[in-house]
Amino acid sequence: MSKSVHTAAMMVLIAGLFTACKPDPSFDIKATKEESISFVVPQGWPAPAYNFENNTLTNAGFYLGRKLFYDNRFSRDNSTSCGSCHQAFAAFAQADHDLSHGVDGLVGNRNSPPIFNMNWHTSYFWDGGVNHIESQPINPIQNPVEMDENLPNIIAKLSGDEQYKKMFKAAWGDETVTSQRIFKSMAQFMGAMVSANARYDQYKRGDAVLTPEEENGLDIYNGKCASCHTAPLFTDFSYRNNGLTVTALNDSGRARITHAPQDMQKFKVPSLRNLKYTAPYMHDGRIKTLEKVLDHYANGIHQSATLDPQLQNGIQLNQQQRSDLLAFLNTLNDESFVKDKRFHENQ
Ligand code: HEC
Ligand code: HEC
Numbered sequence: 001m002s003k004s005v006h007t008a009a010m011m012v013l014i015a016g017l018f019t020a021c022k023p024d025p026s027f028d029i030k031a032t033k034e035e036s037i038s039f040v041v042p043q044g045w046p047a048p049a050y051n052f053e054n055n056t057l058t059n060a061g062f063y064l065g066r067k068l069f070y071d072n073r074f075s076r077d078n079s080t081s082c083g084s085c086h087q088a089f090a091a092f093a094q095a096d097h098d099l100s101h102g103v104d105g106l107v108g109n110r111n112s113p114p115i116f117n118m119n120w121h122t123s124y125f126w127d128g129g130v131n132h133i134e135s136q137p138i139n140p141i142q143n144p145v146e147m148d149e150n151l152p153n154i155i156a157k158l159s160g161d162e163q164y165k166k167m168f169k170a171a172w173g174d175e176t177v178t179s180q181r182i183f184k185s186m187a188q189f190m191g192a193m194v195s196a197n198a199r200y201d202q203y204k205r206g207d208a209v210l211t212p213e214e215e216n217g218l219d220i221y222n223g224k225c226a227s228c229h230t231a232p233l234f235t236d237f238s239y240r241n242n243g244l245t246v247t248a249l250n251d252s253g254r255a256r257i258t259h260a261p262q263d264m265q266k267f268k269v270p271s272l273r274n275l276k277y278t279a280p281y282m283h284d285g286r287i288k289t290l291e292k293v294l295d296h297y298a299n300g301i302h303q304s305a306t307l308d309p310q311l312q313n314g315i316q317l318n319q320q321q322r323s324d325l326l327a328f329l330n331t332l333n334d335e336s337f338v339k340d341k342r343f344h345e346n347q
Contacts, residue, residue, distance in 0.1 A: 065186045125139075
């Protein structure tokens with residue numbers, strides 16, 4: 001929690017001594033009413049895998065989830081929040097870091113993926129090692145190079161906090177901090193983050209037009225990329241090897257979970273939405289620019305037993321096709337999502 005929030009809470013407490021009969025304004029339910037949250041499946045999208053079954057989305061639950069997401073007390077030394085590695089301005093990836101950085105500046109072995117449209121994922125992490133959004137946060141919390149903390153400590157740290165008492169009560173009926181309530185609130189916060197208002201989406205709704213270059217880029221995307229990066233989520237959520245070389249990190253990808261040789265070096269196909277904000281790219285952030293991604297597909301494909309057959313000969317594009325494809329990819333950036341204050345810390 002930031003100092004300014006501490007100070008604000010103190011002032012409210014002091015004010016409370018003199019205005020004991022008035023309702024307590026320190027809980028920001030007023031703000032939540034002004035900017036209420038809802039979850040709507042965008043037109044033409046498939047049904048989500050997670051639809052807040054058994055975890056009804058409410059303003060109080062969502063805003064509690066937001067506060068938890070940005071709380072440094074989830075880490076051993078109170079230095080790192082979920083939001084440290086999932087930054088709003090980077091579409092909730094970690095800007096400029098190839099590999100994620102956690103407590104004590106320790107470096108992980110994968111790139112922080114962006115967080116949006118999570119309710120459509122059927123599994124989480126680059127290797128699909130987590131299969132439910134409500135159980136996902138336990139991994140970064142306990143990971144020694146991420147937050148290196150445990151739930152009993154976190155519950156102890158949060159339980160005395162006056163603002164949390166009010167927020168847990170508003171969301172869950174009483175003040176008790178439990179791990180289940182923490183996870184459900186975080187799932188409400190992350191699950192409500194839907195990015196579906198890029199220029200491409202406006203075009204699909206008939207509210208915008210694409211330039212001839214972007215239209216041509218869309219054709220190229222349909223021919224060369226859509227089989228894996230399938231619209232409207234721009235991923236088919238499968239695990240594939242797109243021809244990256246194996247580095248010293250020796251990441252076996254999906255095979256880490258399944259132990260199957262045919263899954264070696266396969267990683268979850270990432271979305272192509274919001275690429276403007278999420279560089280660097282790939283599971284270890286090894287590629288810094290989209291031009292270099294296209295170079296990889298053109299002449300960087302590493303042949304191996306598990307390479308996806310579609311990429312055997314690479315994807316060659318001439319200069320015009322490359323620039324049209326990049327122009328199309330640019331229509332998938334959703335500025336209104338990145339700027340949505342409901343998802344930002346301490347709005
Ligand atoms: C130290 C940086 C770091 C911190 C702190 C962190 N994460 Fe992550 N997050 C990552 C990395 C790296 C991955 C990918 C892990 C992998 O593939 O093995 C990830 C993956 C995820 C995913 C899955 C995304 C996908 O596309 O599959 C979600 C959701 C997520 N994190 C939410 C959270 C939440 C909630 C917290 C706080 C409790 C948190 N993260 C804390 C780095 C971090
Ligand atoms: C055979 C399936 C397949 C095809 C075809 C394919 N990709 Fe990929 N793409 C992947 C996989 C798998 C990854 C993740 C690889 C990794 O990190 O190990 C990926 C990663 C990416 C990334 C990095 C995204 C991020 O967030 O890190 C971009 C950008 C990308 N692809 C663009 C394209 C474009 C553009 C095309 C068409 C010219 C294309 N891909 C064709 C499977 C595919």
